[in-house]
Structure formats: C-alpha cells, structure tokens
Amino acid sequence: MTVMMKTVAALAIGGAACAASAGAQEITVTPIAEARIRYETAEQDDIVARAHALTMRVRGGARLARGAISASIIGQGNLAAVDTYYDGLTGAASRPLVADPQNIALYIAQLQYSVRDLTVTAGRQKIALDDERFVGNVAFRNNAQTFDAVRAEIAPAQGLKLDLSYVWSVRTIWGIDGKEGRQQAVGGNSVLANIGCKTPVGTLTGFAYLVDQDEAAVQGYRLSSQTYGARLAGSHVLATSVKLAYQASYARQSDWGRNPGDYRAGYWLADALLDVHGWKIGAGYEVLGAAKGRVAGSPFTSFQTPLGTNFKFQGWADKFLTTPPDGVRDLYVGGGYGAGQMGSFSAVSLQGTWHRFESDRFGQHYGNEIDLLASAKVRGTTIALRYAHYEAETLATDTDKLWVQLDWAI
Template sequence: MNALPLLMVTLVASQPATSLEYTLDKHRFELGFRPRVASVEGAEDARAASVLLRAGARSHWSDTLSTLLEIDTVALGWEDEFSNGENFNGKPVIPDVGGIDLNQALVRYSPTNRLQLSIGREAVNLGNERFVGTNSFWQNEQTLDMAGFKVDFASASNVSYRYVTNANRISGDEAGKYLSPSDSNFEQNNGLRPAQFLGDHGHNTHLLFAEFKEWDYSRLQAYYLAIDIEDAPALSNDTLGLRYEFKGRLNNLRTLAHAEYAFQERPDVDRNNMIRYYNIGAGLGYRSSEISLNIETLGENSGTSFATPLASLHDFNGWSDQFLITPDGGLRDYSIQYIWRKNPWKIDARYHVFHADDNNARYGQEFDLDLSMNMSRNGTLLLRYADFIADDDNYANERRIFLMYIYNL
C-alpha cells in the first residue's frame, strides 16, 4: 500500500518546478489504512475482518481560506459471522460497516488569526470525547454536518460553537429506517431499525464548548450542549457541565487529577427531572509507570438515566461495549488503570466494577488490556482485549479481542 504515496510524489515531480512548488506549499495529500480482525466469545460467538483505507487532501487556497477532504473505503471479511448495525444475523454486533464514505468535507475561513469559521462535514472531538466525539476506534467514524466558529483568546484559550444538522453515524449511510426482511431482528422490531443503529440522525443541535488554558498545570473546560435529535427524540438532551484537569510534578513523581460535573434534562422523556453526571479521578506517575483511580457516575432520576448520544462511546465504561446506552438505573463505573511506556511498547491495563446508580446493584466487572508497539513513525500494531463478567441476569459474560495495524490515522 505504500506504493500509492510514492506514485503520487512521482507524478507531482514530473510537473514544472513552479507547479511542484505550488503543490507542496499549498496542498498536502494523506493516505492511511487500518486492517483489523476481531472476535467475540460469549452467549453467541462472532468474528470479523475489515480494512479501512482513507485518502485525504488538505489545501490552503489563500492566507484565509482552506479546505479538507477525506474519503474512506472499508472492505469486510467474514460478513456472515457478525452483525454490524447495518445488517443483523443473530451474531454479536461488531460495528464495522463496508462501503465508500465521504468522511470529511470542510471549508474553513479565517479572517483574522484568532477567528475561524467552518462549514461542512467535520470529525468533531470536544475535550476527552465523553459527550462529543468521532468514535474513531471503529472503521467508519462519526462525523457531523455543521456550521460554526472558533475564537482564540488570551494566551492559549478558545471557545467554539457549532450548529449541527446531521450526525453521520458509525452504522453507515445504508443503515436506513427500515430493516431488511432477512435481518434476524426484523419481526422483533416490526421491520424498523432501532434508533441507536440508524446510520444518520437528523439534528437541530447547538454545541458550545470553551477551554481555558492560562495556567501551567491546570485546564478548565465548560460546555453547553443542546442536542435535539429528530430521528431519536428520546435521546435528545440539554447538558451543562464543567471539567477541571491538573497535571504537575512532585519531586520525581508526576501527579494528575480531574473533576467533572454536569447536569442534564431529557425533555422528550421526562421534562421535570434533572439528571446528574460526575467524574473524579487522580493518579501518580513515576518513570515509565502511571497508576490512577477513577469514579464515573451517569446518574438517573425516576428511571430516566443520563444520555451521551454523540460520545465516543467505545472509549468509556469498558471496551466490551456493554453500556453504550446507559441503563435505566444509571451507571457507576469504579476503575483502576495502569499504564507502562517504554519505546516502542505501551501497556494500558484497566479494571472496572459496574454498579447501578439507583440501588447500587452490581452489573458486573471487566478487565481491559491494550498492548501496542510503534513499528514506525506513523505505524502502530495494537492488540486490544476486553473480558466482561456479568453479575446481573440482564447481562452475559463476554470476551472481545481486536488485532489491528494502524498507519497514519
């Protein structure tokens, strides 16, 4: 696959010098790919194979105008041995879908050094992606059709706003409103695709996010998210929150801590209830090692739980994806994380214990492990392992394994 960038460079080099200079100065072409195999062992078994190929072009047409274009192509293997949200066959869901997709198509206009206006399709990650993110672990990213702006102020702070009309979700454009009669859950859902598996969600959404980075060791983030989802109104919500992060040193120790609080209304479910979220954690690092403790609570109120429909959901509450939709009783995730780094290796180990927020009932526990190796400046080999052990009859034991190579993504 490395032959394609070489071919592109060869073709450009054959042009006159003035053309070459313009091309290299004003445009940057990118190529990335990610082959992956995945397996699930549980009440039902599944396996999947997929390859993502992403081609992109970043162009600066003037000092104030730039564009971004990304096109993704995903090919699948073992298609009859897993469900993916677009198609269901009774196997567990591994949400990688095939096809060609316009991932990003964005126009940016910067009339000043501190103001940037944007319109188009964008891969949006706000903060740690707990509320808005691309879910980019999967082969088809979540992107937003939007218009907005970003303003830089003070020495290193910024505020951004986006008006969103559509969320292009990881299930892909072919995951429309109606299921195929051959799908295993056709009758169960009366021929309608469950809202969480729709490939597109129409939106009338406002995202306001501010980040303050005026201190050496601290960062403060504030956000207001008015999420109105036309195709899944039950997931619509208004969320207001604040997050503080600290990273410092104590002699030879690295210190880190964070605290986040948010409250939410879900008017299409219960207009009178306020639901709370909080996330508190702290850790220490020494040389190649780092250990941290964390408590995250997605609360509930009278059976209505906290919702995060635009989040990078795979990144939170365990990599086996048991809690992509918050249970009606809410969720409390107690976790401990250990990270070890020594180039080219990295180990990331996590242990979670999951409880209900309303009555403290235990849902289960999970052990997660990432083992990664940097094989080149742009290439990484990753093995991801997740083992969920259920303590509640509504869940089942499940083990998931992913092996992938990531190049320039």
C-alpha cells in the same frame, strides 16, 4: 436544502473565495491517506456462535490551502474480508455485534478559515471536545462519527478559548446502509458550546450541549437533551520524571426539544494518574446518574451521551454505550507502562484497567470488566493488541472480545 447540497455549496463558496485572491499566494496540496486492518472476535454466553470480523478500512483525499483558507475532502471505505459477525444492520443477530458494517462514504468535506485567534470550519468535519465524553469522533470504529456543522474556535485572550458549533446532522458509525434505530445520519439542530480557561491548577472548562436528535426512529426523540457542566483537567510535576495528572467533572442533564420525557439526571467524574519514570497507576470513579422526574426509571431518562466517544469509557466490551434506566457507577483502577523508544519500537504503551459497575439507583452490582492493551509504532505502522472480559452479575452476559489492529497513515 439537503445536507449534501449544503456541503457542496460551502465548498463552492470556498473555491470562489480562493479564486478571488489569485496571485496573492500559491495553492498547496497535501495528500491524505490512511489504512487500517483489524481482526476482531467476540464471544457472548447468550449467543452460541462466535463473531469473527476481518475488516480493512481505507481513507483517501487531499487538503488544498491558500493562506488562511483551506478545503479538505476525504472519502472512506470499509470492507469485511471475513464477515462472520452481526454488523447491526443486515441479517439476524445470531453472532455477537461488531459495529463495523461495510461502507463507502464521504468522510470529510470541509472548508476552513484559520488565522491566529480564529478558526471557522464549515461542512462535514470531526469534532472532539475535551476528553470526548460528550462530543467525539468515535475513532475506534471503522466508519467513525462526523458532523455536518459550522464551528468557530475563538481565542480572544491568552489562555482562553471559546468553541461554538451548530450541528444539523450527525453522520453515524452505521454508514450508508444505516436504518431504523441505527440511522445513516441523525438530523436536528444541536448547539455545542465550550469555553476553556487555563489556570494554575489546570484547564477549567464550562460547557453547554443542546443535543437535538430530531429522528423518530432514533428512540422516539428520547435522546434529545440539554447538558450543562464544568470540567477541570491538569497535571503537576512532583519530581524529575514523576508527574500527577488529574481531572474532575460535573454536569446536569434534562430533556430537550421534542423529547417526550421529563427527567433530570446528574453526572460526575473524578480520577487521578501517577506517572513515575514511565510506570503508571491510577484510579477513578464515574457516575451517569439515574433520572429524577415523572418517568424516573424508564429507558433513556438516565444520563445519556449520544454524541460521545463512548467506547473510551466504562469498558471496551460495550455494555454501557447506552446508560441503563437505573444509571451506572463505574469504579476503576488501572496501571501500565509507557516509553518513547524501546529498541525498534516507538510510542510503546502497556496498560490494564479493572472496572466494577453498579447501578446509580438501588446499588445493584451489574458486573466487572478487565481491559488490556499493548500498542507500539514500527516506523509508520501502529500495532495494537486489545482484550476485554466482562463478567456479568445482573446486567447483560459474560463477554470476551479480542482485537488485533494495524494502522498506517501519511
């Protein structure tokens, strides 16, 4: 059965279930509409021409609900009004990559059953676990990432939550024209298990992610892996309008499924953020380790996160979306300011972060990066200005990126 047939079958079953309960409750219909306009420009030292991308993304659909049962359908389209960039799929890479190819697709098609302590979702859906380091939606990219899956979220006791997903296809950011190593979708039989427990010092989460990238075109199955780990995330109020937030995580990863490699690699993260009357300062250290195994030092045997929202981590210049063979160590320091209301603006945020990147093996200095962001809401519109500057030492080349973005939703 194809993925689309599975999706249609799930929705048909849901419709029959709703019809069978006729008279119990009325069906409510909630429209869904989103729009985004973004200008992105990029300049790399190893490419003569700059990239200019003016893209417009729209999403539309509806959520139908009756009691505990709901069905959601959302379509999306991405149009490049200015397309002087390499989208990763068409043409030659004569300009820097902007990973927003034109696309029209079914974004969400899910059936959901939700009661107090249980939510089950089947079909094409968003899955974002914890901070999205290992499993996420990649919401920054216009086509985002969704999963054809069955997911159960269970709360058997107060403060305890179990999250289990079986994924048979990952719908990538490359859209309907995806090909070769940048597929439209990556099939497999992945299991994502996450259990969280609230404690006095924060939420303690244990996880097991068995990722099956069952596609020869996607790095020859080398992104199939099993990852086991734990994460603690919490915050503590030190005084009036003074709060300390912190997180720590550790994981081990090795080959899985049809992966021809034989490797073991580690991951750990520690960071903290101090918020004093809206002013923020923080620092952290994240390590995606180099492999230890018979093929140590080979590509795709360091710690990889193929299902994560990788744009959120290790700088916005996208130099580490795939972990280098010798791993990566990211020391970062940042600060900023946030306010709920500032004149006509709400949700105001100013932030800046400096990164120093080194290899996990041999201690090579890859390069440094500075990331800056200013964002705010004006009524129903979110405005964001973002900038990234990567200064290369031993990995990649000097790169500058600038984004101006408007988002609107109902």
